Amino acid sequence: MASSGSGQQLPPYNPYRHVNTLRGHESALSCVKFSNDGNLLASASLDKTVILWSSSTLTLLRRLVGHSEGISDLSWSSDSHYICSASDDRTLRIWDAHSPTGECVKTLRGHSDVVFCANFNPQSNLIVSGSFDETIRIWEVKTGKCLRVIRGHSLPVTSVSFNRDGSLIVSASHDGSCKIWDTEGTCLKTVIDDKDDKAPAVSFTKFSPNGKFILIATLDNTLRLCNYAIGKFLKVYTGHLNKVYCITSTFSVTNGKYIVSGSEDHCVYLWDLQAKTMIQKLEGHTDTVISVSCHPSENKIASGALQNDRTVRIWVQD
DSSP states (O other): OOBOTTSOBOOOOOOEEEEEEEEOOSSOEEEEEEOTTSSEEEEEETTSEEEEEETTTOOEEEEEEOOSSOEEEEEEOTTSSEEEEEETTSEEEEEETTOTTOOEEEEEEOOSSOEEEEEEOTTSSEEEEEETTSOEEEEETTTOOEEEEEOOOSSOEEEEEEOTTSSEEEEEETTSOEEEEETTSOEEEEEEOSOOTTOOOEEEEEEOTTSSEEEEEETTTEEEEEETTTTEEEEEEOSSOOSSSOOOEEEEOSSSOEEEEOOTTSOEEEEETTTOOEEEEEOOOSSOEEEEEEOSSSSEEEEEEOTTTOEEEEEEEO
8 A cells, every 4th residue: 555745545546547539639649638627638640630528428519729839838728718729830829718619719829939838827818938949939818919939948938837817927948958937038047957968858848736846757768747946956857768868748637646758658657745756658559659647636637649649548546
């Protein structure tokens, strides 16, 4: 039996099992995201479309069409009404997820290269984006205007994320650095600097749900949990394969605390957050699992995979 830090016995781990495979995309998946209210699941693909699925019935509800190139990332507004997509066509689009026609309400233009990552702030009045043009941009949702351009990386920006009160942004880059910014664009902390030429690319980062930690993925098959206030790495998670792609990882908090990540060996990995032990490997995809998302209230995981697979798989705990 596993025990928690406080000494009480935790229930035995209840494994996830595959319940459904969603087919709808014609090319590699790039992102899967459950909405914050848990009602919808969005998937994005290099086929230039976003698909909205019912997360309860797992049926395809609508397809969002408008980007002229593939899509790399998605972010939901806090009220789950809007979804933002980041595309290789150098734009971001804000879509009304509740519109029957899948209406695009804003197109954000300004990046001079592929837009690779995007995130709504919790208030959902701002969007932060990162691009292969090496900049981070902060956009006003209401007007679609770019409020700020942050030039803080020397290679493509791979990941951007707000903390839970919207006061901080964490960014990652192929330049090997991970930095924390305020919304004015001031760099408050460099969590990993890019001075070491041999430093691996930082492929993904996000704040923990409580905002105290950041999860950092690097292209040396490693995930780390960092207390950024003191600049200390607390946990390391390994066993998965990640040397090439910007694979997303996340926190599972609906039943125990786990770290969940895709992997280049076609599996989904789960680790015990505290103990750092790998507790399950979900097999079934037939290509790199590029993206994972945990349902906000149910013990349910969605995973999406690349070109040889092109599916979203749904996993649940009984």
